[in-house]
Amino acid sequence: MAVMDHRPTLDAIQRAPKVLLHDHLDGGLRPETIVDLARDEGYTGLPTTDPDNLRVWFEEASNSGSLERYLETFTHTVGVMQSAEALTRVAYECAEDLAADGVVYAEVRYAPEQHTRSGLTLPQVVEAVLEGFKAGERDHGIRIGTLVTAMRHQARSMEIAELAVRYRDDGVVGFDIAGAEAGYPPTRHLDAFEYLQRENAHFTIHAGEAFGLPSIWQAIQWCGADRLGHGVRIIDDIDATDEDAPVLGRLAAYVRDKRIPLEMCPTSNIQTGAAKSIAEHPIGLLRRLHFRVTVNTDNRLMSGTSLSRELHKLVEAFDYGWDDLQWFTVNAMKSAFIGFGERLELINGVIKPGFAQLKWRGARPLA
């Protein structure tokens, strides 16, 4: 019998219909676009104006081992995203790039408060981004929901939460808080989360990335987060001394029992020091224990990655097959902030048939 390799290749993974829940708009610009926009908008702070060198610079500068230093690189992307035209272009190209990678549904986030330096109002920022995504959806057959993010060290979360509600029928599907985690617990923004809950709105919280269990506990039990951005440190509440019978603490058990989605971003976690390597990333254990794990990019520019690449790295490290990749994808679709009907349609009409086709091809014996 012919030897068969069932391991999905990068090329085949790119063709699979994928779902992405955690991707930052200001972490995914094309280097060429940054250079163009810097020139158009008079931003003079770039470390280099050669797109190839700039790509390398972002990746290297992001390999710092600390979230705070990792976040410093956003000065340049945010720096060139201060006009409506720039925001619309970046959003359009984001949709185009994700569609080219085979993503069929994505939730892309950004912090409107960071884009008002040249005089745009918060609603103008949101509308410019939505315009870019709408054009990208129309031209590239991808569905994109926006999450508006509040910066956790600032004090504008209530205003941003109000934006999430105001634009909920125009493409904004949820809210998030991001930025340095240590020293800025999610409970600082409790009023915003309580407001969103009263409005029946959805939100995720970056938690358990650079800080441990207390941050995850607050995000879920005080703030009521629907999902966790990263959440890798939930591993601290699991005793895996006996590999065959890991013991879950109360918080880890709660997260698993309630099927709280974990938006895991493997490469980003290595760059910020939240995990040592892909092979040692908690995603391996969490997947085995059937947590509601999803796979994400976080920042495609800073991590030099795509959703297909993240999945392929996991295939190589954990020997995952198509069933695992479909499981991550269905998990993500189930956890999306769009309505149940639309999620179901994508699962049954797009994801399952798409994976079935790839699995069938992968199963053909080699001639």
Ligand SMILES: O=c1[nH]cnc2c1ncn2[C@@H]1O[C@H](CO)[C@@H](O)[C@H]1O
């Ligand atoms: O992994 C992360 N953890 C915390 N904050 C982040 C991460 N990636 C990006 N941002 C922050 O989110 C803002 C809005 O998109 C970015 O400007 C960056 O400061």
Ligand SMILES: [Zn+2]
């Ligand atoms: Zn993030």
